[in-house]
Amino acid sequence: MMGNLVIFLVLVIGLVLGILLTLLIDGRFWSKQVATAVAENQRLQQKIRSLTGRLAAAQTQIEHLSHDLDETSRQITALTQLGQTQREEITAANAARETISEQFHQLTNQLDQLKDEHNQASRRLAVADVELAHLRQDLAAAQDQTSQMVHLQADKQVLQSKMDEIQDRFAAAQHQLNAAGLKGKSQIEIVRGIGPTYARRLHEAGIRSLADLAEQTAERVGEIVGLKTWQRADPQAWIDEAKELAAAFENDD
DSSP: OHHHHHHHHHHHHHHHHHHHHHHHHSHHHHHHHHHHHHHHHHHHHHHHHHHHHHHHHHHHHHHHHHHHHHHHHHHHHHHHHHHHHHHHHHHHHHHHHHHHHHHHHHHHHHHHHHHHHHHHHHHHHHHHHHHHHHHHHHHHHHHHHHHHHHHHHHHHHHHHHHHHHHHHHHHHHHHHHHHTTTTSGGGGGGSTTOOHHHHHHHHHTTOOSHHHHHTSOHHHHHHHHTOOTTOOOOHHHHHHHHHHHHHHHHHHO
């Protein structure tokens, strides 16, 4: 804009000089023209002053715009730094998201394991419920047995009165067994619960008499006869009865 103004001023000065030169050539003709030129010059001067004021205003505006440009540059710099910070935060957030994703995957696996354990626990609980029902049945049976025990206690005296008679009959049976020759290998069949099969197995193991049976342990007797866990036979009761019978036979001898 300053270059245009200078050119404009040069043109004006050139015009003025041309007018003056023309006036010198033809004074009369150009006197009026000079007056006109002077008036035009004054108008141009006023216009120049106006343009100068506008130029000053434009310079002031340029300074303001320059200041605004600097402020904008600072804001752009700040925004650039903020953008860099946000990119770093986004990168960190992506890393955190991957970590959370891995943790979620691990938690999902743990949840599946917990579900499996829960299902197993549910099955065990169902089995426990069945066992509890059986235990309740056993408890009810035990209560029935307790009530029966009360009746058995009442019958105890009656049974006690019959014991003497049984002892006499037992002594008579001992004499009969001795007479029948049961002191040999079949002697153990006298014991309640020992039949021919168990007697044969005990005989094959070298247990031929009541005395032999009385010297054994319940575990060994159970192994010899092949006693199962679900069977109600009691080898210890056999051994105790064999001791009593063997003592009775010895006393009889």
